[in-house]
Every structure is written in structure tokens, then in C-alpha cells.
Amino acid sequence: MTEQEIQTSVMAALKTVMDPDLHKNIVDLGFIKNMKIEGGSVAFDVELTTPACPVKEQLKTECQDKVGAIAGVSNVSVNMTASVRSTEHSQPVLTTVKNIIAVASGKGGVGKSTVTVNLACALSLTGAKVGIMDGDIYGPSIPKMLGIPITPPKGGENNKIFPHEKYGMKVISAGFLTEEGQPLMLRGPMLGGIIQQFLQNVEWGELDYLVIDLPPGTGDVQLTLTQKAPLSGGVIVTTPQEISLIDAEKGVKMFQQVKVPVLGVVENMSWFQTDESDKKYFIFGQGGGQKLANQFDAPMLGQIPIIPKIVEAGDSGQPITITDPDSPAGLAYRSLAEKVAAQISINQFNKEDKIDSGFELAWEG
Amino acid sequence: MEEKNPSPVEQRYQDKKELRKDQEDGPAPRNIKQIDPETLGITWTDDKESVYPVRMLRESCPCAHCIDEWTGQKRINPGDIPDTIRPLKIKAVGLYALQFDWNDGHSTGLYPYALLRKLEGKEPL
Ligand SMILES: Nc1ncnc2c1ncn2[C@@H]1O[C@H](COP(=O)(O)OP(=O)(O)OP(=O)(O)O)[C@@H](O)[C@H]1O
Ligand SMILES: [Mg+2]
Numbered sequence: 001m002t003e004q005e006i007q008t009s010v011m012a013a014l015k016t017v018m019d020p021d022l023h024k025n026i027v028d029l030g031f032i033k034n035m036k037i038e039g040g041s042v043a044f045d046v047e048l049t050t051p052a053c054p055v056k057e058q059l060k061t062e063c064q065d066k067v068g069a070i071a072g073v074s075n076v077s078v079n080m081t082a083s084v085r086s087t088e089h090s091q092p093v094l095t096t097v098k099n100i101i102a103v104a105s106g107k108g109g110v111g112k113s114t115v116t117v118n119l120a121c122a123l124s125l126t127g128a129k130v131g132i133m134d135g136d137i138y139g140p141s142i143p144k145m146l147g148i149p150i151t152p153p154k155g156g157e158n159n160k161i162f163p164h165e166k167y168g169m170k171v172i173s174a175g176f177l178t179e180e181g182q183p184l185m186l187r188g189p190m191l192g193g194i195i196q197q198f199l200q201n202v203e204w205g206e207l208d209y210l211v212i213d214l215p216p217g218t219g220d221v222q223l224t225l226t227q228k229a230p231l232s233g234g235v236i237v238t239t240p241q242e243i244s245l246i247d248a249e250k251g252v253k254m255f256q257q258v259k260v261p262v263l264g265v266v267e268n269m270s271w272f273q274t275d276e277s278d279k280k281y282f283i284f285g286q287g288g289g290q291k292l293a294n295q296f297d298a299p300m301l302g303q304i305p306i307i308p309k310i311v312e313a314g315d316s317g318q319p320i321t322i323t324d325p326d327s328p329a330g331l332a333y334r335s336l337a338e339k340v341a342a343q344i345s346i347n348q349f350n351k352e353d354k355i356d357s358g359f360e361l362a363w364e365g
Numbered sequence: 366m367e368e369k370n371p372s373p374v375e376q377r378y379q380d381k382k383e384l385r386k387d388q389e390d391g392p393a394p395r396n397i398k399q400i401d402p403e404t405l406g407i408t409w410t411d412d413k414e415s416v417y418p419v420r421m422l423r424e425s426c427p428c429a430h431c432i433d434e435w436t437g438q439k440r441i442n443p444g445d446i447p448d449t450i451r452p453l454k455i456k457a458v459g460l461y462a463l464q465f466d467w468n469d470g471h472s473t474g475l476y477p478y479a480l481l482r483k484l485e486g487k488e489p490l
Contacts, residue, residue, distance in 0.1 A: 354393040355395065355396065361456075363399060364399060
């Protein structure tokens with residue numbers, strides 16, 4: 001076979017490799033880059049839409065197997081890469097950030113900040129550029145969870161603020177604007193001012209994902225953030241208890257009200273489990289998160305068990321996803337991150353591809 | 366070997382079934398625009414570019430008035446639709462079809478995307 005013929009067969013073979021989330025083959029999706037054929041050696045890149053792709057390894061194997069089976073091909077080298085796409089919007093803020101994820105809960109204390117931190121860490125572990133915005137200006141807890149000392153962020157010209165950096169992520173929090181241990185004695189207008197500054201003045205640089213920890217509840221600050229930040233989507237954190245689910249429902253409705261897509265539901269504290277055993281104890285009941293997801297036709301993004309080490313990790317400023325990524329907790333957060341990233345890609349494809357359902361064309365002449 | 370021809374009713378049922386299947390994962394328009402007063406252009410999600418004479422589209426109306434529900438026979442004959450036929454408005458219906466308001470007062474036809482793909486390249490009667 002000539003190299004030209006091999007190339008044709010390779011493309012035909014790759015056309016049978018489907019991205020299971022985007023329901024299209026990887027050739028039509030434009031994922032195949034830098035195809036090089038020399039004799040029987042075939043090399044190419046598969047450029048995914050996120051480094052957190054949940055089926056990266058399967059896609060790689062499938063490409064290798066299918067191309068390797070072509071007559072005349074003696075050697076296949078598949079290089080998996082990723083180029084995160086931006087969620088399109090026309091808002092003039094956070095323009096260097098490709099995708100913004102807001103983490104919300106109706107009720108306080110359900111583990112929202114812990115999810116925010118570990119979701120961000122898990123995205124960052126895949127190689128993505130990640131930032132965290134601690135939007136919980138009433139009770140900022142991100143600095144402690146990441147072990148960042150309370151020091152004022154560096155400022156620059158034109159009121160620019162430079163975020164702190166930890167574990168390869170950029171971090172901004174109202175906590176940095178206070179003396180450690182001092183509660184934030186801020187009134188409404190000042191709080192609004194801080195949010196505005198966070199949206200307009202922070203020098204994030206290029207980010208693939210910015211994760212925002214919203215304050216618990218669905219009040220003014222939450223609404224301001226969800227309206228003014230060009231969100232790619234919202235993640236709802238709930239525990240399996242009825243009381244938490246009722247409040248989580250309000251969180252979903254808040255996103256719907258401002259037309260922010262709900263990326264899905266995370267059920268935290270789903271069961272109790274020790275590192276030593278696989279036995280699960282369903283302390284708060286079972287199936288609550290799934291029920292909420294079903295109710296709003298939203299994806300179920302994951303379940304995080306109650307794990308004592310998560311508390312220690314939060315208290316010591318060393319997130320469990322960083323210190324022990326292969327523990328049950330680490331695996332749960334990493335799987336969550338993959339689901340979130342995949343959902344963002346799915347939404348982008350659905351949107352950028354088709355005309356929307358409200359399309360109208362008035363004929364002229 | 367004997368090939369049994371499906372009856373028109375059966376054929377029509379099969380066509381409809383195929384259409385429904387295509388609706389679920391077939392290509393959809395990415396962009397729809399007026400090219401000139403007599404021509405509609407659609408760019409599809411698989412990058413295909415199609416152009417349609419609007420008179421052909423009106424003649425191909427799939428609604429129950431224009432096609433016999435039982436025989437699948439077209440009720441529109443050559444010359445029935447004048448050269449002056451134009452859409453007034455084109456709207457998306459759900460995620461699978463376009464609806465045309467025509468200047469002859471007709472507006473009952475839904476054109477599934479899969480049908481529009483089949484009408485590609487077809488000339489007016
Ligand atoms: N899966 C888990 N297993 C064990 N402990 C957890 C888990 N998730 C969170 N926690 C612990 O629960 C407490 C509350 O978590 P966190 O601060 O993340 O909640 P929150 O929803 O952000 O609360 P707030 O409303 O105060 O902002 C923390 O001590 C945290 O370490
Ligand atoms: Mg919190």
C-alpha cells in the first residue's frame with residue numbers, strides 16, 4: 001500500500017471511533033491532528049476537549065487497535081493531548097478564563113467548600129490550568145483548606161489584584177482581605193464591592209477552569225455572582241437528607257432562573273466507610289441526590305462518602321486529592337472532576353453546533 | 366429469488382421510522398440563511414452546505430394536505446405552485462424540524478432535518 005492509501009484507511013478506521021459523550025466520531029469532531037505516515041509507521045495526536053476526559057485511555061486503546069489492524073501498518077503511536085474550549089459569552093469580565101464552574105448548595109455545612117477545593121485539585125491534576133474563587137465572603141474557608149497564610153494579595157496598576165498560588169492553582173478569597181481570625185465586618189454594599197472586584201480586577205491569566213465556591217443559600221450575593229460571572233454551569237452539592245435536598249432544589253432553581261446550565265448534582269456524605277473496609281453505612285439515607293438529579297433531568301455527577309481523612313485534610317490545609325489521589329476519597333473527587341469537565345464539553349458541543357430551538361428567520365423580498 | 370415489494374403503506378411506515386431514527390442522531394442545521402429571494406441555504410453540523418429553491422420546498426411539503434397519508438402520493442402537481450411562492454417566516458420546531466409560513470397561506474408542514482437532507486439537490490417540478 002502507498003502512504004496515501006494507508007492514510008485513507010487510517011482515517012476510515014478512526015471514523016469508527018466514537019466519543020461516547022459527544023456522540024460523534026473523533027474525525028468529524030476534528031480531534032485528529034499531526035498525522036504522520038512513514039512506511040508502515042503511523043503517528044498522530046488525538047486532541048480532546050479536556051485533559052480530564054473520562055475515557056481518554058479507552059479512546060487511545062481503541063485508536064491503537066483499530067489503526068494497528070490495518071494491512072500495511074506495522075507501528076502505531078497515538079499521542080493524547082487536550083485543548084480546552086471556551087464557553088462562549090459576551091460579558092466583559094473574566095475574559096482570560098475559558099470555563100467557570102459555580103459550586104452551590106442550598107444549605108450550609110453540606111461540604112460545598114470541600115467539594116470546590118477537591119474538584120479544583122482534581123482538574124489541576126489532569127494538567128488543566130485551574131483557579132479557585134472563594135465567593136463565600138461571609139465565611140471564607142478556602143485559604144484554610146488549602147493552607148494558604150492570610151496575607152493581602154499583591155496589587156498592581158488600575159486596582160489589579162494578583163491571586164495567591166498553591167498546588168499549582170490560583171486562589172482568591174475575601175479571607176485574604178482580613179486579619180486572620182477576625183470575622184468579616186462588612187455590610188451589604190461593601191460585600192457587593194468585593195464581588196465586583198473579584199470579577200473585574202483579578203489577574204487570573206489564562207485559566208481552563210475557574211471554580212467558584214458560592215456562599216450557602218440563594219441570596220443576593222449568590223444571585224449577583226451567578227448573573228455577573230459568565231458561568232459555564234453550576235454544580236449543586238447536597239447530602240442525602242431530605243432537609244438538605246429541599247434547599248438544594250432552591251439552588252437548582254436559582255441557576256435556572258438566571259439561565260445557567262446545571263452541570264449536575266454531587267451527593268456528599270453519601271455513606272460512611274473506613275479505609276480498611278469496603279462496607280458502606282448509609283447514615284443519612286440513600287438515593288437522595290439521584291432523586292434530585294432526576295427531578296431536574298440533570299446528571300448525577302458523583303457520590304462522596306463520609307471519610308474522616310477528608311476532615312483532617314481540610315483542617316491541615318492539604319486536600320486529600322493532592323495527598324492521596326488514589327484513596328477512595330481521591331478517586332471519588334477525580335471521577336467527579338471528569339464528569340464535570342465532560343458535561344461542560346457536552347454543553348458546548350450542543351450549543352455551538354445546532355441552531356437553537358427558538359430560531360426564526362423572516363424572509364425578505 | 367423473489368423480492369417482495371413493500372406496499373405503499375408499509376413503505377411509508379418504514380420511511381417514517383427511518384426519519385424518526387435520523388431525528389435522534391442525524392445532522393442538524395448550524396446556520397440557516399436566505400441566499401436570494403428564491404433560495405434558502407443551510408449549513409449543517411457535519412459541515413455540509415445545502416441550497417434549496419424555495420418553490421421545490423413548497424412542492425415537497427410533507428403535510429397531510431399535500432401528501433396522501435395512505436398512498437404516499439403527492440397531491441401537488443407540476444405547475445400547481447407559482448413562481449411567486451416565498452416563505453414569510455421560517456421557525457425551528459423542537460430540535461428536529463423547521464416550519465415554514467408560506468405566502469400562499471400554507472403553514473402546516475413540518476420539515477424534519479432528515480427530510481431536508483433528502484431534498485438536497487432536488488429541482489422544482
Ligand atoms: N465527604 C466528607 N466526609 C467527611 N467530612 C466531610 C466531607 N465533606 C465535608 N466534610 C467536612 O464537613 C465540614 C463542612 O464542610 P465544608 O466546610 O466543605 O461545607 P460547606 O458546605 O462549605 O459549609 P459552609 O456552609 O460553612 O460554607 C468540614 O469539616 C469538612 O471537612
Ligand atoms: Mg464553605
